[in-house]
Amino acid sequence: MAMQSLLCALVLMVVNGALIQGLTVELIHRNSPQSPLYNASATPEDLSTDAATRSLARYRNYYTQTKIQSTVIPNGGNYLMKLAIGTPPVEQFAILDTGSDLIWIQCQPCDNCYKQDYPLFDPSQSSTFSNNVGCDSNACNALPRSGCGQTNNQCLYDYRYGDKSYTDGELATDTFTFDGQADTEFPGTVFGCGHMNAGTFSHGSGLVGLGQGALSLNSQLSDTIHNKFSYCLVPFISGLNSKLKFGDDVDVNSAANAVSTPLQAQDDSFYHLNLEAVTVGGNTISGGGDIIIDSGTTLNYLDPGLYDALEAAVREMVGLNSVQHPNGAYNLCYETESLTAVPAIEMTFHFTGADVVLNSINIFRNVGYGLSCLSMLPSDGNGPRIYGNRAQINFQVEYDLGSKQISFAPADCTQF
Known part of the structure; x- marks a missing residue:
């Protein structure tokens, strides 16, 4: 377009x-x-x-x-x-x-x-x-x-x-x-x-x-x-x-730890990226493919096969007994009063040319009910994959449409 x-x-x-x-x-x-x-x-x-x-x-x-x-x-x-x-x-x-x-x-x-x-x-x-x-x-x-x-x-x-x-x-x-x-x-x-x-x-x-x-x-x-x-x-x-x-107020690429990934050409108005893999701890899970980065969707929606392997890896790393969300809005939840009570895990999204390392606030969210839940879900069959705004918290995210790329730089966004 x-x-x-x-x-x-x-x-x-x-x-x-x-x-x-x-x-x-x-x-x-x-x-x-x-x-x-x-x-x-x-x-x-x-x-x-x-x-x-x-x-x-x-x-x-x-x-x-x-x-x-x-x-x-x-x-x-x-x-x-x-x-x-x-x-x-x-x-x-x-x-x-x-x-x-x-x-x-x-x-x-x-x-x-x-x-x-x-x-x-x-x-x-x-x-x-x-x-x-x-x-x-x-x-x-x-x-x-x-x-x-x-x-x-x-x-x-x-x-x-x-x-x-x-x-x-x-x-x-x-x-x-x-x-x-x-x-x-x-x-x-x-x-x-x-x-x-x-x-x-x-x-x-x-x-x-x-x-x-x-x-x-x-x-x-x-x-x-x-x-x-x-x-x-x-x-x-x-x-x-x-x-x-x-x-000129955009300065993401001046950050020493900024990474960039090319926009994928598609016949619509969305911003498409290519997700190659996700690493949870030392476990790299290949796959993902086309994924839309979106400011208006809260959660990540991932390829079902990728999500299943990711959830299993998260369960293994956290090591706590999971519980059901009262209305089923989230798939994986733990009884904790705060995110800090969930054992920290390492998770990296590998986009083409850009490794984006997520923190606990990007991975889990406190949903009330005394629960913290994984802020990711499987996509519906052949439906689109979405990289939502929860995963983008405390990142500078730059859309450089002249160079046809999106850049990420971890940041304390309260200081901007």
Whole structure:
């Protein structure tokens, strides 16, 4: 899929009139008190079960979608980005998704909108809003499904997700401003102004796609940000926000312990890697093959044969009696009150050209019920394999789309 910036939407980052090449914004975990999705009454058991349920639903929708559907389920994402749209800027919270392309938000007038916790964006109040994106434009042609206005050449979009959620509206442009960067503007950003939206979007404003398609945020900014971005995901228990960086702010490859693996060419918007083997202790288990790295899926979903051998090796190394998870959301669990009570094991994912060494926080998760469980599951038969966000905690992860590679560097993400 083309990674070129849209000719009709060349976006520049402008700070006091000067061109800049880098940007850092905060990623807010969906369960943070700062998030519109926050549920103060949720217990640790609720949160872990919900995470596993969303992860499984998102995973299954990776291979149930059709050609005219977008990816997975929009409510599956774990991280939100605060941004502002329009002039004057109006604050929004949108789910960040490396598995989607389109940027879209709910807009007035809204014929059918789900509930969100703050006013909908009203384009009539923005002096920089334009809906003059034509049906024959590059932007409109980049949509999987689109149409034309009955009385004009206006591009209309109809975006469907794997769980039957949808957003319909007009393709438009406006100025985007990111939280904490009041003087940094992205004029002419192409986005979907959704007038009919329904499904599992919860209380957020919409979605910011970071996939490989031409309408994603990173693709629209590719020339300005040197076609690269990175994130560093903090442990949820830290209470801090993660960081998303673009352009010159990305510095993963400057780390002495950074490793890189090539992106695998595929006919979709996902980021595919090649997994050659996994080592548990001294036991190297070959296999894995094509695997999608995804910021919105919590758990790892591995080739069934690879998973079975990995689970057996983990059981042998841990040496404790396992117990069943109360609702079966996880396959391998131990009765422990904290991750530190699980004997440390060594686990390395061997991608082509890159050995990524995981820590306990990447391998297990405290799921409540006095249990710590393996944060990996077998994939469904011939379904896709996923490298989820749990395995990426405390790593700088760089997407260098110009060089067509992804890099990993272990880090204390609370310091970024």
